Amino acid sequence: MVALFSRGLDSILAVKVIQQQGLRVRAVKFITPFFGWEIKGREQVYCEEIKSLYDIDLTIVDLSREYLKLLADPPNGYGKNFNPCVDCKILMLTRAREMAHEWGAAGLITGEVIGQRPFSQRRDTLHRIENLSETKGLLLRPLCAKLLPPSRLEESGLVDREGLFAFSGRGRKPQMALAAELGISDYPTPAGGCLLTDPGFGLRVRTLYESGGIPSVTAINLLKHGRFTSLGNGEFFIVGRHRNDNQELLRVADDSCYILHLAEMPGPVTVLSGQAEQLETAAAGLCRHSRAKNLENVKINWRRGKKSGRLVLAAPRPPADPGKQQQTAP
Ligand code: SF4
Structure with missing residues (x-):
């Protein structure tokens, strides 16, 4: 059987x-x-x-x-x-x-x-x-x-x-x-178990499907951590909220993702699942959630697979686009 x-x-x-x-x-x-x-x-x-x-x-x-x-x-x-x-x-x-x-x-x-x-x-x-x-x-x-x-x-x-x-x-x-x-004592307590029944996580996944078709396994695993912002067309970025998010984002991101860090001070890890044209938007999102939010000319390092580079964001930076959907991990 x-x-x-x-x-x-x-x-x-x-x-x-x-x-x-x-x-x-x-x-x-x-x-x-x-x-x-x-x-x-x-x-x-x-x-x-x-x-x-x-x-x-x-x-x-x-x-x-x-x-x-x-x-x-x-x-x-x-x-x-x-x-x-x-x-x-x-x-x-x-x-x-x-x-x-x-x-x-x-x-x-x-x-x-x-x-x-x-x-x-x-x-x-x-x-x-x-x-x-x-x-x-x-x-x-x-x-x-x-x-x-x-x-x-x-x-x-x-x-x-x-x-x-x-x-x-x-x-x-x-x-x-x-x-x-039957002598069975070691079993888990009944709990959700399935992330799709979680309203917050379900909404993130739905947002990806509605904006860009079928996501990858890596994209779904990234959605489990940090602050999520949808950029449309299935593209998005995530900003870590704390050390654990940062570690998990680095673990989950693969060579298709851009990984961004503040160049001159500690700050959250940000992962962009999207095209190079969205790097500046993701970098601005990173700044908004870091100590660099009010600074001028913030330097941000990025890497994607073997490629890497640096961006300089001048102030004042544009506020978050209200058309872009931001959600925080449950
Ligand atoms: S989708 Fe429904 S049936 Fe499937 S694992 Fe999740 S809760 Fe269970």
């Missing part, structure tokens, strides 16, 4: 319940810059951790490319913020179905619980997701299976329906009791 795995308690329990029936499960965790990205670059260590904590075999799949494309125009729309939950689930299930087929797995499991989320875990939405991901009959939700018609996996006798559950709603008590019964 192939399981969708988020590391939330429900997905851990779903796997354990099926393992208890003597079936082999391979869990799959999808990551994008919006969720699970902290694992990027340390996938093997993470898989070893999951194996040792829960005895679960895990495969990590980077879904960024497909996800960034999907986010431009999700057929089932967005949730409260910029979260395309229904299409996100359809995408993950479709990919998991293909992997199950490749691996010769009998079916798919998820830790979904009816009624736990306002829209994407409603009974009718669960059916719709199943139909659109072509997983009907293949998909089993062990934690709420008894509230749903039997899947093909139960009808064939592969999975014993009696060993499944009828959990519903937002309460966590039944899951916590089951976790205690």
Whole structure:
């Protein structure tokens, strides 16, 4: 069996319940810059951790490319913020179905619980997701299976329906009791986990999509830090607010970005994701948020890959263009 795995308690329990029936499960965790990205670059260590904590075999799949494309125009729309939950689930299930087929797995499991989320875990939405991901009959939700018609996996006798559950709603008590019964104590508290459900971050991402099409993974990762100013056409700059922002911006920026610093005094790191014509605007933004804001002839160094240069900004400098959208990181 192939399981969708988020590391939330429900997905851990779903796997354990099926393992208890003597079936082999391979869990799959999808990551994008919006969720699970902290694992990027340390996938093997993470898989070893999951194996040792829960005895679960895990495969990590980077879904960024497909996800960034999907986010431009999700057929089932967005949730409260910029979260395309229904299409996100359809995408993950479709990919998991293909992997199950490749691996010769009998079916798919998820830790979904009816009624736990306002829209994407409603009974009718669960059916719709199943139909659109072509997983009907293949998909089993062990934690709420008894509230749903039997899947093909139960009808064939592969999975014993009696060993499944009828959990519903937002309460966590039944899951916590089951976790205690199964000896699972180390699991994360339920929290957002997905940055697209954060109103402030969602607005930044939406601004990029609306101004310039599909952004890169680097652009999305830059949006997680500092003060963001959209320049239109998908271009933007970010000014670090503190040391941690500055470090993160330097870590995330790649050779397509311009990195700007004050030349003669300490100040925030600024990253421009855009064309050279926007360097002066980004430099003025940097000045506005530094001790150089009232000084004349401020020198600013920039570099981009192996290229570098210096700008001198004369005073008075133009104020921020009200047409440009500025947002501060949540
Ligand atoms: S909250 Fe985020 S990860 Fe979860 S279904 Fe919605 S878009 Fe996907």
